[in-house]
Amino acid sequence: MADTKFKLNTGAEIPALGLGTWQSPKGEVQKAVAHAIKSGYRHIDCAYAYGNEDEVGAGIKEGLKAAGISRSDLFVTTKLWCTYHTRVEQNLDSSLKALDLDYVDLYLMHWPVAMNPNGNDEKFPKLPDGSRDLVLERKHWDTYKDMEKLLSTGKVKAIGVSNYSVKFLKDLLARVETVPAANQVENHPLCSPLMQDEHVTKLAKEKGVSPGCILLSYHVARGIAPLPKSVTPSRIDENRQIVKLSPEDVQTLSDLSKNGVHRFVYPAFGVDFGFPDKQ
Numbered sequence: 001m002a003d004t005k006f007k008l009n010t011g012a013e014i015p016a017l018g019l020g021t022w023q024s025p026k027g028e029v030q031k032a033v034a035h036a037i038k039s040g041y042r043h044i045d046c047a048y049a050y051g052n053e054d055e056v057g058a059g060i061k062e063g064l065k066a067a068g069i070s071r072s073d074l075f076v077t078t079k080l081w082c083t084y085h086t087r088v089e090q091n092l093d094s095s096l097k098a099l100d101l102d103y104v105d106l107y108l109m110h111w112p113v114a115m116n117p118n119g120n121d122e123k124f125p126k127l128p129d130g131s132r133d134l135v136l137e138r139k140h141w142d143t144y145k146d147m148e149k150l151l152s153t154g155k156v157k158a159i160g161v162s163n164y165s166v167k168f169l170k171d172l173l174a175r176v177e178t179v180p181a182a183n184q185v186e187n188h189p190l191c192s193p194l195m196q197d198e199h200v201t202k203l204a205k206e207k208g209v210s211p212g213c214i215l216l217s218y219h220v221a222r223g224i225a226p227l228p229k230s231v232t233p234s235r236i237d238e239n240r241q242i243v244k245l246s247p248e249d250v251q252t253l254s255d256l257s258k259n260g261v262h263r264f265v266y267p268a269f270g271v272d273f274g275f276p277d278k279q
Contacts, residue, residue: 045078108162148178
């Protein structure tokens with residue numbers, strides 16, 4: 001089950017289980033990525049904004065050598081950052097250089113939000129009042145149209161989006177030619193801590209795996225590729241214990257959200273762009 005793959009609209013296959021690298025401590029990312037690849041992971045997710053693509057790249061090189069596989073056996077995703085919405089290829093080139101790769105398999109727009117490229121910080125420019133220095137007149141579909149041009153360069157195999165609501169997707173699809181290959185979002189039952197939920201722990205005991213594996217298995221069963229983040233070798237290995245869930249098991253977990261959800265990744269600038277409420 002851990003080696004499950006899903007077919008994208010490009011015809012390419014994306015491994016269902018990937019290693020996330022957001023907020024992974026500096027100095028530990030390389031070892032985590034290398035270990036993951038040696039352990040069987042074939043999908044690595046990163047982003048320019050995470051500030052650790054150089055370590056991810058070193059880990060990829062180490063992991064490929066240790067696993068005895070080639071670059072084409074690995075699926076790598078990275079993301080365009082908000083201060084580069086008018087400099088799409090420049091940001092991609094920066095990521096490729098840091099990763100020491102010729103191409104990425106999937107390039108995503110990190111947020112449908114442009115920030116001032118000439119602001120007081122390269123990644124997180126702020127206004128005097130402390131709020132994000134946004135460029136409200138820059139439309140996310142214009143940024144995506146620039147991303148479409150990358151497809152002919154060979155530097156990306158597919159493009160997509162991240163943190164898009166249904167409204168933003170509808171606005172985008174009405175104006176662009178290339179349907180996004182993926183929309184990477186925060187997604188879990190309830191969108192709240194579930195490791196101690198009685199339904200989750202019961203299934204974990206029945207299947208002989210951890211509660212975390214049950215939640216990862218839930219996503220795979222629904223055709224979603226989860227990206228668990230860890231720098232601990234034993235946890236990285238444990239997360240590969242994806243199990244088969246019955247339709248009844250999946251429904252039980254889905255029902256956990258019947259009383260509402262709660263997002264954790266919800267920046268303050270979401271209000272300015274009409275993002276759906278985090279509740």
